[in-house]
Amino acid sequence: MWERESGEPHIYHWAIVLKEGNVLIGDIAVVRADDFQERGTIGYCMCKAWWGKGIMTEALSEVLRYCFEEVGFFRIDGEHAAENIGSSRVMEKCGLVYEGTRRKFFRPPTTGVRVDIVERGILREDYFKNIK
Numbered sequence: 855m856w857e858r859e860s861g862e863p864h865i866y867h868w869a870i871v872l873k874e875g876n877v878l879i880g881d882i883a884v885v886r887a888d889d890f891q892e893r894g895t896i897g898y899c900m901c902k903a904w905w906g907k908g909i910m911t912e913a914l915s916e917v918l919r920y921c922f923e924e925v926g927f928f929r930i931d932g933e934h935a936a937e938n939i940g941s942s943r944v945m946e947k948c949g950l951v952y953e954g955t956r957r958k959f960f961r962p963p964t965t966g967v968r969v970d971i972v973e974r975g976i977l978r979e980d981y982f983k984n985i986k
């Protein structure tokens with residue numbers, strides 16, 4: 855499905871594979887994009903066996919480079935459950951700053967327990983000032 859979609863305009867979705875062996879271990883995408891606002895929201899997921907090795911930070915850094923330097927987005931948003939420290943660190947390390955918390959905003963179907971959602975974002979000007 856991902857391969858089929860990849861030819862379509864406005865689909866920003868990448869597989870994450872190991873450099874050695876071409877093994878699929880995760881994915882990263884601009885899950886919502888608004889052309890007029892020049893804004894996108896990032897989402898990602900990775901196989902648990904590969905957590906904590908810096909891989910998602912590497913992937914998000916490259917996706918941000920692509921979004922700002924090649925597509926020309928004005929801002930990229932990210933959101934994560936407040937208790938998702940790993941995701942929080944990935945975004946923080948890539949320059950997405952804290953912009954607020956939506957209290958009890960999301961009820962995961964798996965647990966049914968409402969959680970706070972943290973909003974983060976990075977502007978094009980932040981990217982070129984801080985990352986480059």
Ligand SMILES: CC(C)(COP(=O)(O)OP(=O)(O)OC[C@H]1O[C@@H](n2cnc3c(N)ncnc32)[C@H](O)[C@@H]1OP(=O)(O)O)[C@@H](O)C(=O)NCCC(=O)NCCS
Pocket residue numbers: 898899900901904905906907908909910911912933934935938939940941943944
């Ligand atoms: C979130 C996720 C993508 C992180 O990927 P990853 O490749 O492990 O991320 P990285 O290794 O690049 O960075 C993770 C950072 O979080 C830190 N971290 C992870 N869990 C932590 C914890 N419980 N307490 C403190 N720090 C923690 C790591 O130490 C690392 O930070 P550091 O480099 O400063 O040491 C991965 O855990 C995942 O796929 N989770 C399930 C799906 C998900 O949560 N998706 C995001 C939804 S918003």
